[in-house]
Amino acid sequence: TSMTVGRVANAPVASALEGDLVTSADLRDSILRHLTYDLGKEPEMAEIHDWRIALSLALRERIVDHWFASMRTARHSGAKRVYYLSMEFLIGRLLEDSMVNLGLEEAADRALTDLGLNLQDILADEPDAALGNGGLGRLAACFMESLATVGCPAFGYGIRYEHGLFKQRFVQGRQVEEPEDWLQQRPAWEFERSDIAFKLCFGGEVSEDGGKAVWHPEEAVVAKAYDTPIISWQGRWANTLRLWSARPLHGFDLERFNRGEFAAAAEPEALARTISRVLYPDDTTEQGKELRLKQEFFFTAASLRDILRRFEAEHDNLRLLPQKAAIQLNDTHPAIAGPEMVRLLHDERGMELDEAIVTARACLSYTNHTLMPEALERWPEHLMHRLLPRHMQLIERIDAAHAVKQPTRQVSALEHGEVKMGELAFMMAHKVNGVSALHTELMKSTVFAELHRLHPDRIVNQTNGVTPRRWVLSANRRLSALITDTIGEGWVDDLEQLEQLEPYFGDAGFLDRYAAAKRENKADLSNWLATEMDLKVDPTALFDVQIKRIHEYKRQHMNLLETIALWKEIAANPDAGWTPRVKIFAGKAAPGYVFAKEIVHLINEVAAVINADPVTAPYLKVAFLPNYNVTLAERLIPAADLSEQISTAGKEASGTGNMKFALNGALTVGTLDGANVEIRERVGEENFFLFGMTADEVIARREVPGHAAQAIEADARLAGALADIGEGRFSPDDPGRYHGVTGNLSHHDYFLVCSDFTAYWEAQRRIDAAFADQNAWMRMAAINTARSGWFSSDRAIRGYMADIWNAEALEVPGPGDVLH
């Protein structure tokens, strides 16, 4: 397609950037400049991705000065820096985020219109950066945006995976994984730092030399940095996301190549790069693979090297380190940071071992994200010894030091020939936090009970949060406009201001406009379902949404059983005044998680049968949208009426989708699990559909012999739905296909799907009735929005700064101030 460059009106666009009047013409010129001189394309020949990259470069260019100013301010202030170490950063798209935070949306829109282009098309062209699996990775991405917005000098550290989370397709209802290739097109946001590279070693052995341990490794790779600037709301501050890419220590083997061994010549290179090749696709399950341990050490050690280099450039007394660096471990994945830091301080810098341990601990803190045994990392001692022999020695020393101080207690990081990374992280952290109030209390009473008794002040809570810039302002333009029209723009970085909406609920217009925004969001989604999925839905139906990783504990299958039971009941009595519903599912199953994949298949097969039923069609449709990702979440959440947060109580550490839904005015049907508890407290119990057993009741119920059979016997709807699945009603080509699923539910049912089913069904029928009164429903929805401001990740980050990091926020000097 050929694009002509039009003439432009030089209309200035007011920008939030102080002293900087950015015009759409300026932006247009820099888009053209990048297109021409960076991408080497003529406008006539440019394709959509060329324009998208050119726009990204034009925006990135406007971030850089703020970025440098922020870094300089941090350097000159001597303030403590925060380092967030995370195996995952589930970023999604960055273009809209950057544009909105820079206040350049109108300018970009006009500039592109002048160029004969459409901003929305260009935004839609950006691939998601899917360097994460689910909640843990998305939390890290929200935290990066909030760290910048609150002005906390910080670095995120992680891995620059060549391939992010796999793409999901359905083939005859089954999940098929395809490799993801986000680096195929030129990455627009990162800066390659060939000069920032560290050599990292593995394997070999440790010798002693005059009482000093000397590690003789047998293998080495290089970690090379790639930096992405993360800009705050209104461009006041920018931090760095630094991702490490693995490279060979020695480049290409020219000698071998010249001997004609072409493939062999490239081999060392390919082998070294394997470390950052691909994201492990498991969320809340552990595989225990050697390459995974290598990945963990690789990015953790590179990050610590970088942190110490920066510290040593600015200070000459290692004892100051804890005042200058707060290092947060996002789960145990970077827990090797404890021993590695002790090694760097003691072996490499000569600090006394005990002081090295104390110093490392004063810098480090650890966030726990799950109590599920299958998710807690344990590494075989022999593997740790083979890959990291010196670290294994230090782990033994750390563990022994811990035991010596408390001889009466028997708590150890070493058990059954394995290193328990949770215990190790706990021992080497000055603070350990859970991610919701309930989860933190369960940490104290279960997994970390012994360690908590030894260190009663170590465990603290920091309930998760989400960034309102992405999850409200950008994702839900209609709602945002209504909020800003009503209370001004201050809510965007002070989300509890949403409370100011409530006095307007009595005004004639407000709830009508609120309902209109929801209605239009739903109409958009209905159109999208029609074009993308070939599925026709009633846009006024109740949009009931469960989107998250597929896991037994999240109980998508309980939702599906309720769907089947509802379908049967509607079919038996179509004229009973049913509330029309659209059941929407999306989520990926870990490729090796057989049960989760069966659930995926079953949802698709049930959807096919129900959607083909003309009798129930006016009242029930089921959609399973493939390839759930951040971008799809941004599309679905603003259009939801009902948020499914139905995990077995005690299993979901927090949840963060639950917060996004509540902010966007979906009501929750949920258990007393994770942050659901706190959402319900804040929005009010009358605006939340609670059901199911509590965490305590779950534990007691499991002890009841035959609990599943009992529950099935007592509920004919549940029995009927299970029977239909078991008899092959949804899989006539293979009637026995789901015997694994039905057998598990009928006999084992660890996650208590059957025992909670009746309460869930009844909650859903209360919801049907409530939705029929649209005025009352919209009022409840608006109350959810108004009272959920506390769930901003800005609040969460300020909590970490105050309670864990002892870090202060800074401000970039204004235009009148002198920069050195």
Ligand code: Z15
């Ligand atoms: C993950 O996404 C979470 C926990 C984990 O242990 C792993 Cl390995 C991955 C999730 C929790 O399941 C979820 O409840 C929580 O909201 C999220 O981390 C962020 O804390």
